[in-house]
Amino acid sequence: MSADPAAERATGVDLADAYFEQLRDRFEDASASSGSLDVEMAGLPLRLHYAGEALRANLLAPFEHLAAGFAGDPVLAISAFDTASSGIEPPEPLWDPVEAAPGTNPVVRLRSAQACVLAAAGSRALTAARPEAGEAIFHLPDATAVPAGERAAPIREALQLLMAARGRVMTHAGAVGREGHGVLLVGRGGSGKSTLALSCALAGMEVAGDDYVLLEPDSLTAHAMQSTAKLTEDSAGRLRVPAAAIDPAGFEPTLEGPAKALVDLRTFTPGALRRRLRIVAVVAPTTSSPTSSFLSDSGSKDEVGRRNPRLGRISAAEGLRAVAPSTIVQSGFGGGGSLATLAGLVRRVPSYALDLSPDPAANAAVVDSLVAGLG
Amino acid sequence: MPEYLRIGPEIVHETVDGEVIAIDLDNGSYYSLAGSGPLIWSLLAEGISEAGLRDALEARFGAVETIAGDVSTLLEQLRENGLIVATDREGAIATLPAKAADGETYEAPRFERYTDMKDYFLLDPIHEVDSAGGWPRPAA
Numbered sequence: 001m002s003a004d005p006a007a008e009r010a011t012g013v014d015l016a017d018a019y020f021e022q023l024r025d026r027f028e029d030a031s032a033s034s035g036s037l038d039v040e041m042a043g044l045p046l047r048l049h050y051a052g053e054a055l056r057a058n059l060l061a062p063f064e065h066l067a068a069g070f071a072g073d074p075v076l077a078i079s080a081f082d083t084a085s086s087g088i089e090p091p092e093p094l095w096d097p098v099e100a101a102p103g104t105n106p107v108v109r110l111r112s113a114q115a116c117v118l119a120a121a122g123s124r125a126l127t128a129a130r131p132e133a134g135e136a137i138f139h140l141p142d143a144t145a146v147p148a149g150e151r152a153a154p155i156r157e158a159l160q161l162l163m164a165a166r167g168r169v170m171t172h173a174g175a176v177g178r179e180g181h182g183v184l185l186v187g188r189g190g191s192g193k194s195t196l197a198l199s200c201a202l203a204g205m206e207v208a209g210d211d212y213v214l215l216e217p218d219s220l221t222a223h224a225m226q227s228t229a230k231l232t233e234d235s236a237g238r239l240r241v242p243a244a245a246i247d248p249a250g251f252e253p254t255l256e257g258p259a260k261a262l263v264d265l266r267t268f269t270p271g272a273l274r275r276r277l278r279i280v281a282v283v284a285p286t287t288s289s290p291t292s293s294f295l296s297d298s299g300s301k302d303e304v305g306r307r308n309p310r311l312g313r314i315s316a317a318e319g320l321r322a323v324a325p326s327t328i329v330q331s332g333f334g335g336g337g338s339l340a341t342l343a344g345l346v347r348r349v350p351s352y353a354l355d356l357s358p359d360p361a362a363n364a365a366v367v368d369s370l371v372a373g374l375g
Numbered sequence: 376m377p378e379y380l381r382i383g384p385e386i387v388h389e390t391v392d393g394e395v396i397a398i399d400l401d402n403g404s405y406y407s408l409a410g411s412g413p414l415i416w417s418l419l420a421e422g423i424s425e426a427g428l429r430d431a432l433e434a435r436f437g438a439v440e441t442i443a444g445d446v447s448t449l450l451e452q453l454r455e456n457g458l459i460v461a462t463d464r465e466g467a468i469a470t471l472p473a474k475a476a477d478g479e480t481y482e483a484p485r486f487e488r489y490t491d492m493k494d495y496f497l498l499d500p501i502h503e504v505d506s507a508g509g510w511p512r513p514a515a
Contacts, residue, residue, distance in 0.1 A: 317394035
């Protein structure tokens with residue numbers, strides 16, 4: 001059956017909300033052996049319910065660094081179940097099936113004033129949320145075979161929907177710093193955000209995220225989400241990441257380009273993780289050699305002939321162009337609000353381009369001194 | 376009756392440092408407008424004719440010979456890229472906020488298109504089931 005908005009209006013049935021309730025009922029059926037992980041994320045108490053230990057180990061473990069006790073009910077709750085562990089199937093879809101070509105992940109979205117349902121055809125992840133109520137339900141076919149994209153950014157859609165309703169914009173950016181102050185590392189996939197974030201962690205700096213953070217606009221705070229980072233094989237080699245710190249699934253193809261592996265910062269650089277950093281600048285790393293799109297000359301070289309990193313001020317509009325499109329295209333909704341938030345950020349803090357050197361420590365040193373100068 | 380034009384419904388945009396950044400939520404392309412582009416864009420927010428745009432710019436900058444051609448070229452670019460759509464009425468904003476400041480001179484609009492996000496969009500497209508509206512936008 002296809003969702004029919006006209007029929008919905010005629011009958012007064014909110015199809016998205018009805019589906020949310022059905023999926024929540026299925027979670028209740030599946031939750032005989034459930035547990036919960038209480039975390040504080042973006043300053044909000046969040047309870048992650050899971051039906052079966054496989055979900056905690058394979059999906060939710062990257063949130064364990066945010067664990068926190070809280071009294072009373074959480075503000076936000078996300079409940080996850082999978083069919084392989086529980087034997088419980090999700091409700092029949094209310095939409096026509098969408099074909100996912102290899103390497104793609106088209107998403108069907110059904111939404112109403114109350115609820116939003118997102119069904120990913122490639123990963124087969126299913127999310128139903130009541131954003132204003134702070135509740136979401138998540139389903140996967142098999143928690144022992146979590147798709148690569150979902151492992152890299154677990155329950156991303158649920159978090160994005162619930163956090164957006166509370167003024168936190170999920171931003172496609174990393175955040176690194178010192179003593180609670182930091183810079184937002186921005187740019188599309190492959191621009192060098194993750195490599196730079198981990199270079200900074202290795203240099204003793206603080207990290208709130210390598211690829212996604214929750215931005216709270218009034219306080220200019222970047223809040224941590226998952227503790228994992230995605231690295232290419234080349235970057236893992238240059239950063240000398242030990243094999244033990246690389247996820248056993250190894251290097252898997254990504255939607256945006258080269259294969260990447262997950263590295264959990266809890267084991268790689270355990271002292272570096274921070275819940276939040278106050279943002280004092282936006283930095284767009286570039287790896288184009290010998291010149292970047294922002295910086296016009298090739299710069300100096302170190303004693304062994306490697307290019308030195310070069311930091312240059314760019315306009316607020318260039319900063320916005322570096323952070324906003326990938327954030328908004330990946331969010332797929334709430335675009336206007338997210339763009340306004342990000343525009344507010346680049347109006348309040350300076351933006352820079354950093355033409356990266358092949359030397360990770362030199363790149364981190366530039367970021368470190370920028371934070372020290374602005375923090 | 377003149378044709379009125381306005382910014383399309385799927386375009387989100389912000390003006391920062393005298394530059395407009397506009398993103399098309401339908402296909403992931405994004406655009407930059409500079410020079411007199413942001414002034415023209417501000418007039419397109421609610422609906423204005425091509426002649427109305429020319430008049431508004433001439434009221435601000437005087438009779439600059441290139442204004443008519445520049446407006447026409449920019450509107451063509453905006454239309455081709457789906458950033459503006461036809462509308463049947465003129466909006467309330469038909470004049471620019473103030474006369475040009477001392478020393479401010481007319482600059483031709485500059486328009487740039489960026490398509491590097493299109494790959495993401497094609498790999499991870501969203502199929503809207505209920506396009507009638509709803510959260511996070513108010514229902515129609």
